[in-house]
Amino acid sequence: MSEKAFIDIKNLSIGYSSRSGKVIKVLRDVSLTIKRGESVGLVGESGSGKSTLALAALGYFKRGLRALDGSVSFDGVDMLKLDRDDLQAIRGGRLALIPQNSGQSLTPTLHIGQQVAEALRLHSD
Numbered sequence: 001m002s003e004k005a006f007i008d009i010k011n012l013s014i015g016y017s018s019r020s021g022k023v024i025k026v027l028r029d030v031s032l033t034i035k036r037g038e039s040v041g042l043v044g045e046s047g048s049g050k051s052t053l054a055l056a057a058l059g060y061f062k063r064g065l066r067a068l069d070g071s072v073s074f075d076g077v078d079m080l081k082l083d084r085d086d087l088q089a090i091r092g093g094r095l096a097l098i099p100q101n102s103g104q105s106l107t108p109t110l111h112i113g114q115q116v117a118e119a120l121r122l123h124s125d
């Protein structure tokens with residue numbers, strides 16, 4: 001087993017610009033490594049930024065949010081530099097988020113079969 005970090009988040013800050021133009025930080029200087037085969041638990045009160053960090057590991061930021069500083073690397077790939085197509089090739093195949101409330105994460109206007117099949121269709125033959 002490789003001892004190299006599989007997920008390597010370094011000095012990551014995430015934030016948004018307020019209406020007055022001030023930059024508000026949601027995450028400040030967060031560093032975290034996960035090695036292959038390792039499980040890491042992240043604990044914090046509601047609103048402390050757990051979901052924001054998990055989504056950033058996938059190179060995803062909720063509307064308005066952006067990486068202000070730091071880096072996010074997955075298996076040596078800089079997730080903050082990839083374009084949409086390259087991100088899609090990784091997400092749902094090699095790296096996935098299992099949401100806390102999966103039911104709420106489904107799109108109500110699409111049949112469930114389409115949504116379940118999407119990842120398989122995109123990432124397998």
Ligand SMILES: Nc1ncnc2c1ncn2[C@@H]1O[C@H](COP(=O)(O)OP(=O)(O)O)[C@@H](O)[C@H]1O
Nearest residue numbers: 016026045046047048049050051052062063064
């Ligand atoms: N799209 C957004 N724009 C601005 N702030 C946001 C956005 N999404 C989340 N936040 C803020 O980021 C903080 C962290 O949220 P979140 O990552 O969902 O926390 P947790 O998962 O730990 O409950 C919260 O204070 C929340 O208000």
Ligand SMILES: [Mg+2]
Nearest residue numbers: 047050051052
């Ligand atoms: Mg959350």
